[in-house]
Amino acid sequence: MIQVNDLRKSFGDEEILKGITATFEKGKTNMIIGASGSGKSVFLKNMLGLFVPDSGEIIYDGEPINEMQIERKSNLRKEMGMLFQHSALFDSLTVEENVMFPLRMFTKMRLKERQENANEILERVNLVGLNKKMPSEISGGQQKRVALARAVVNNPRFLFCDEPNSGLDPKTATVIDNLIQEITHERDITTVIISHDMNSVMEIGETIVFLKDGKLAWKGTNQEIFKTDNETVTDFVYSSNLFKKVRIAQNKGL
Numbered sequence: 001m002i003q004v005n006d007l008r009k010s011f012g013d014e015e016i017l018k019g020i021t022a023t024f025e026k027g028k029t030n031m032i033i034g035a036s037g038s039g040k041s042v043f044l045k046n047m048l049g050l051f052v053p054d055s056g057e058i059i060y061d062g063e064p065i066n067e068m069q070i071e072r073k074s075n076l077r078k079e080m081g082m083l084f085q086h087s088a089l090f091d092s093l094t095v096e097e098n099v100m101f102p103l104r105m106f107t108k109m110r111l112k113e114r115q116e117n118a119n120e121i122l123e124r125v126n127l128v129g130l131n132k133k134m135p136s137e138i139s140g141g142q143q144k145r146v147a148l149a150r151a152v153v154n155n156p157r158f159l160f161c162d163e164p165n166s167g168l169d170p171k172t173a174t175v176i177d178n179l180i181q182e183i184t185h186e187r188d189i190t191t192v193i194i195s196h197d198m199n200s201v202m203e204i205g206e207t208i209v210f211l212k213d214g215k216l217a218w219k220g221t222n223q224e225i226f227k228t229d230n231e232t233v234t235d236f237v238y239s240s241n242l243f244k245k246v247r248i249a250q251n252k253g254l
């Protein structure tokens with residue numbers, strides 16, 4: 001679990017995060033949503049330790065980062081997996097080498113063990129037989145699955161995903177969402193996902209934090225978000241015509 005208390009972050013005179021308090025639960029897919037520029041990425045980067053907050057607390061499974069020694073902090077980073085918007089695979093490494101990379105960086109495993117671990121997780125994301133391919137030789141959806149395999153090969157306690165579905169068609173996006181959710185449940189990971197995609201929110205938003213202008217405007221679940229009357233949230237959710245129609249149908253009891 002990650003507990004964030006009154007987190008603040010400014011760049012120059014501009015306060016981007018204005019005192020956010022939120023909980024991201026273990027074994028769940030926790031989503032951060034909100035309009036462009038609302039501070040989602042800055043928030044995620046604070047949790048990843050890429051930015052240092054001006055004030056407030058981030059507590060990882062009961063351990064406040066402010067109180068950790070340098071060595072503990074660097075160990076914590078090894079317990080974090082990351083899945084980025086554009087997969088960010090190494091173009092010059094094969095699929096298998098990409099997945100083995102964190103094991104080479106962070107463990108003392110020998111090559112054979114690294115290969116076994118990489119193959120096991122590649123199988124889990126339904127990518128068998130592509131080990132020796134280069135990233136340029138596989139589809140965007142397959143690249144995302146390789147990136148997911150690489151993000152979790154180390155058995156992280158925390159998984160951070162920034163727009164994991166960007167650039168994918170809706171069906172492939174659902175496959176990636178479901179894989180992220182299944183792996184989160186199987187391995188009891190605290191997963192935090194930034195998304196713009198309301199389909200994803202509906203599918204896997206077990207907890208949702210809605211940011212507006214650097215503040216927490218709403219929190220709840222995917223069951224609750226479609227019922228809320230909070231106008232800020234409904235403006236965002238029903239900016240899509242499809243969801244507007246769903247809402248109207250719901251109101252008519254259809």
Ligand SMILES: Nc1ncnc2c1ncn2[C@@H]1O[C@H](COP(=O)(O)OP(=O)(O)OP(=O)(O)O)[C@@H](O)[C@H]1O
Nearest residue numbers: 011012016034035036037038039040041042043196
């Ligand atoms: N390193 C930085 N230095 C200065 N300002 C920054 C920095 N990173 C982000 N910002 C500013 O913080 C604000 C919030 O940016 P952020 O990237 O968190 O938004 P976002 O909600 O993730 O948007 P999007 O959905 O478009 O990715 C923006 O005004 C941005 O310009």
